[in-house]
Amino acid sequence: MENEDEEWIESPTGWGPKEDGHDVIDDVGLPDIFASDDPTECFTFRMRVDGTTTPKTVRLHGYKLDSDETYRSTGVTLWQASPRLADYLGDHPEVCGGKSVLELGAGLGLCGIAAHYSGATNVVMTDGDNRALDRMRENVRRNCDDVGDASITGRNAIACRQLIWGKPHAGKFLERNGKYDVIIGADVIYTRESVQPLLDTVVSLLNEPNGQFVLSRFCRWNNVDDDIVIKAAKMRFLDCTRPSEGIYVFRWSDEKNSNAVDEKIEDFR
Numbered sequence: 001m002e003n004e005d006e007e008w009i010e011s012p013t014g015w016g017p018k019e020d021g022h023d024v025i026d027d028v029g030l031p032d033i034f035a036s037d038d039p040t041e042c043f044t045f046r047m048r049v050d051g052t053t054t055p056k057t058v059r060l061h062g063y064k065l066d067s068d069e070t071y072r073s074t075g076v077t078l079w080q081a082s083p084r085l086a087d088y089l090g091d092h093p094e095v096c097g098g099k100s101v102l103e104l105g106a107g108l109g110l111c112g113i114a115a116h117y118s119g120a121t122n123v124v125m126t127d128g129d130n131r132a133l134d135r136m137r138e139n140v141r142r143n144c145d146d147v148g149d150a151s152i153t154g155r156n157a158i159a160c161r162q163l164i165w166g167k168p169h170a171g172k173f174l175e176r177n178g179k180y181d182v183i184i185g186a187d188v189i190y191t192r193e194s195v196q197p198l199l200d201t202v203v204s205l206l207n208e209p210n211g212q213f214v215l216s217r218f219c220r221w222n223n224v225d226d227d228i229v230i231k232a233a234k235m236r237f238l239d240c241t242r243p244s245e246g247i248y249v250f251r252w253s254d255e256k257n258s259n260a261v262d263e264k265i266e267d268f269r
Contacts (some may be wrong), residue, residue, distance in 0.1 A: 039067035050119030075107035075132025081187035085216035086114035096120040099181035105188030126163035165197035170204035186216040213250040
C-alpha cells in the first residue's frame with residue numbers, strides 16, 4: 001500500500017487540496033447535546049464469496065452519517081449507493097470475475113472488497129481524500145487476508161492507492177498501473193464540477209473495447225441529475241444502460257474515435 005499521499009479532501013460542497021486551518025463547511029449547526037460522544041460507527045455487510053456457499057461478513061470502521069467528520073470528508077462513512085453496488089456485484093459475479101477492477105472514490109472500501117470476493121483478479125481501490133484512504137486501508141487489512149501484489153501472494157490482489165481525478169493525475173496513474181477491465185464507483189458525484197474530471201479519469205483508465213464503468217447513484221447532491229452525467233459520458237463515447245434501479249453501466253460506443261472525443265469534449269465545456 002502507498003502512504004505518501006497528497007493532502008486532499010472531498011466534502012459534499014466540493015473537492016480540492018486541503019487548506020490548513022480551514023474547514024470545508026464553516027457552519028454545520030449547533031451540536032446535539034443528547035447525541036453520543038462517539039462519532040465512529042462499524043458497518044456490517046454480508047457478501048457472497050466466489051466459489052463458496054458461505055457468505056463473508058465484512059465490518060467497516062468509519063464515522064456516523066451525521067457526524068462532523070462526514071460533513072468534512074464524504075469518504076469516511078457508508079452512503080446508500082455502496083451496499084447497492086456491492087449487492088449488484090454479488091448478484092452478477094460475471095461483472096468482476098476474472099477481471100481487473102479499479103474503484104474510484106472508494107471511501108471505506110465496501111465495493112472494492114465486494115469485487116475482490118466476487119473473483120476479480122486484481123482490485124485497486126482509490127480515493128483522492130487522504131482521510132478516506134486511512135480508513136480504507138484499515139478496513140482492507142481487517143477484512144482481506146491477501147493484501148498485496150498477486151505475483152507475490154499467488155492469489156487475487158487488492159490494494160489501496162490515492163488517485164485524484166482529472167487527466168494529469170490519471171495519466172501518471174496510467175503509467176504506473178495500466179488500464180482496467182472494470183471501473184466502479186458509488187455515490188461519487190457531489191458537484192457538477194467533479195463530473196468532467198471523473199469521466200476524464202474513466203476514459204483514461206478503462207480498457208478498450210470491452211471495458212465497462214459501473215456507477216451506483218442514489219444521492220443527487222447539488223442538483224447534479226443523471227442527464228448531466230450521461231451527456232458528459234456520451235461526449236466521451238460512453239453509452240449508458242440501466243440494468244437496475246440506481247445502477248448505470250457505461251460501455252464504449254462503436255463510434256469511438258480519439259480525435260473526435262477531444263473535439264466533442266471541448267464543445268461540451
